[in-house]
Amino acid sequence: MKRVACPKCGAYLTFDGNKYPVGRILVFECAACKKSFKVRVKPSDTPTEAKPALAYLSVIENSFHNQQVIPLYMGENIIGRYVKGTPANAPIVTTDPSIDTTHCIITVKRNKKQELCFILRDAPSNTGTFYHDTILKDADRINLEDDAIITIGATSMIFSLPKEKEE
Template sequence: MKRVRCPKCDNYVTFDETKYETGQSLVFECPQCGKQFSIRIGVSKLRALQKEENVDENLKDNNVGALIVIENVFHYKQVIPLKLGDNVIGRYMKGSKVNTPIETNDPSIDTTHCVINVSYDKRNRLKYILRDGPSNTGTFVHNEILGDRERRVIEDGTLFTIGATSIILKGAEEKEQ
């Protein structure tokens, strides 16, 4: 099953893509707002990294890591690339200033929930520092809640939770020196 987002209200419409051929155009009517819109099968404006599930293959172009958002009742699995500097993480909302959005209907994720700062340490290795936004529901690392603006160094494989959503940090491969 595939899903497309209504351009007017951001509601998702789900359909069975196996019934259609690549290049075929489909017209949908959003059940929530009534907006009619069309898509072409096989053509996506969504960032390739965010829709692909092969994490290791996707990280070849991305040298600082990614977030793996675990699928739950609110959203599908997502792989979101990180960049050097502050990665402001929050719920996707049209017009939001979040630079690392999670596409979700999870109401317990704030639009600016937490931040991961990616930088290099003195040994020229990548360092990931997670801090809470502050957020309404908190940011948890290994089931421990971070205080408002508290910082925690995290590493490859760290599991953290924002709202009802669990995320795994996939660090970049260290380069041989």
């Protein structure tokens, strides 16, 4: 549990950082003085040792958002524009209107050789998902390589494997 202090009266309240993606802004109301205030979830609030990231998406900064890094985990990683109550478990905090709230999906799984695979598909989305500037068809399943470039809306992301595994 993470403890935060009310900026007005200093009373403490706690929240479970594991429940929220890094970068999410949480709004609290102080039980003591009723002031509402915002807290941004930091990487240190979400322990990584329990659930190691298997790869990352580096979202390149543009006029809609700051740079951000999205960890990818085993199973389906649903990528889209963050909205309150989002069904995406790997959302991007952005105002880019051309990114759907569920835009594309990266499935992390093991193949028959027990090697990790990272499979990209369109959700489907309204504006499409691009892999190295080629739009995906609905049936396309792309096996992502390190440094693959994915573009959704006006936003580009670089897929990368953890660097310590590259040796």
